[in-house]
Amino acid sequence: xxxxxxxxxxxxxxxxxxxxxxxxxxxxxxxxxxxxxxxxxxxxxxxxxxxxxxxxxxxxxxxxxxxxxxxxxxxxxxxxxxxxxxxxxxxxxxxxxxxxxxxxxxxxxxxxxxxxxxxx
Amino acid sequence: xxxxxxxxxxxxxxxxxxxxxxxxxxxxxxxxxxxxxxxxxxxxxxxxxxxxxxxxxxxxxxxxxxxxxxxxxxxxxxxxxxxxxxxxxxxxxxxxxxxxxxxxxx
Numbered sequence: 001x002x003x004x005x006x007x008x009x010x011x012x013x014x015x016x017x018x019x020x021x022x023x024x025x026x027x028x029x030x031x032x033x034x035x036x037x038x039x040x041x042x043x044x045x046x047x048x049x050x051x052x053x054x055x056x057x058x059x060x061x062x063x064x065x066x067x068x069x070x071x072x073x074x075x076x077x078x079x080x081x082x083x084x085x086x087x088x089x090x091x092x093x094x095x096x097x098x099x100x101x102x103x104x105x106x107x108x109x110x111x112x113x114x115x116x117x118x119x120x
Numbered sequence: 121x122x123x124x125x126x127x128x129x130x131x132x133x134x135x136x137x138x139x140x141x142x143x144x145x146x147x148x149x150x151x152x153x154x155x156x157x158x159x160x161x162x163x164x165x166x167x168x169x170x171x172x173x174x175x176x177x178x179x180x181x182x183x184x185x186x187x188x189x190x191x192x193x194x195x196x197x198x199x200x201x202x203x204x205x206x207x208x209x210x211x212x213x214x215x216x217x218x219x220x221x222x223x224x225x226x
Contacts, residue, residue, distance in 0.1 A: 004163075045164075045207065045217040059214065100169070105211035106154040108175070110163040 002026035002109055004096045009114030012086050020114055022079040022096030030074040033099040035107060036081045038092035038116075046092075049081065053102055063089075086118045122146050122210050126218035132226040137198045141221045143191045143208035152212035155184055155193045158220075159204040168193065169211070200225075 008020040022034070036048040049070040050059040058070055069082040079096055094114050097107035123146035133139050143153065151171035158164045168174050168184040171191055181196045195202055203225050208218040 044219045045209075047215045047217075050214075061214070095164070097164075100166070104169075105152075105213075105215045106166060106169040106209065107164075108166045110165075112161070112163045 004098065004109055004111035006094060006096050006111045006114035009094065009116045011117050011119065012083075014087055014118055014120055016086050016118070017082070017084045018086065018116060020081040020083065020094055020096075020116075022081075022111060024077040024079070028074075029072065029077050029079065033102040034070075034072060034079045035097045035099060036068075036070060036079075037095045037097050037107070037110075038090075039095070039113075040089070040092040043092070045095075048094075050099075051079065083116070086116075088118050090116060091118045092116060121216050122149060122213060124208055124210055124216050124218040126208055126221050128221060129219065130222045130224065132224055133198055133203075134226045135198055135200060138194065138196045139198065139223065140195075141193045141206055141208075141223075143186075143193070143218050145189045145191075145210055145212075148188045149210045149212035151187045152210055153184070153186065153191045154209045154211055155182075156207050156209065157204055158207065159201075164207075167206075195223075198223075 003025045005023045012018050033053045035050045051070045067085045072079045096111045098109040100108035125144045127142045153171045155168040156164045172184045205220050205222045207220040
């Protein structure tokens with residue numbers, strides 16, 4: 001079964017950092033572009049970051065550019081999101097999502113999400 | 121960014137009913153529009169991409185239509201598992217999502 005499982009969520013202080021991991025199983029992550037999407041309480045889904053399957057091309061939403069870093073380790077079947085300088089606006093459920101076709105921006109597989117709470 | 125507006129935000133219906141959820145883009149996006157289903161605590165599920173292409177394994181009760189700025193998701197013969205939340209996503213540029221439509225049982 002193809003699956004994405006996020007981990008690494010939890011409580012962080014404002015200004016702090018967290019690193020999310022997305023464990024891939026059931027398919028080879030090397031053939032896919034991967035994304036991170038979040039949903040804050042009472043808010044709509046917000047796309048955050050994209051990492052290409054081949055060239056390593058990376059894009060970020062303006063809201064996280066300079067603070068978040070997406071990376072991948074295909075050998076470990078994993079994708080990561082390093083989150084720094086966290087604020088309470090970053091409180092959300094964070095999802096890892098697979099792009100069905102690179103560059104087409106629709107996501108055919110999602111994880112169940114990891115909850116990140118930023119609070120003092 | 122392209123803004124996506126769904127209507128209604130919530131909808132009550134009965135098993136067996138037919139419902140339509142609308143999604144409007146702030147500017148023309150051709151047919152670069154996807155629809156997802158999300159149950160509480162579960163991963164979102166892609167139903168439709170390219171406005172009207174239904175994924176394999178998605179029941180034929182689900183259909184999508186529209187182009188330009190106005191789109192619709194129609195669900196016929198509602199089943200109990202369908203009473204969850206649906207949201208649209210534009211894929212014309214870096215993706216943005218609608219606010220979601222919660223479908224509940226009347």
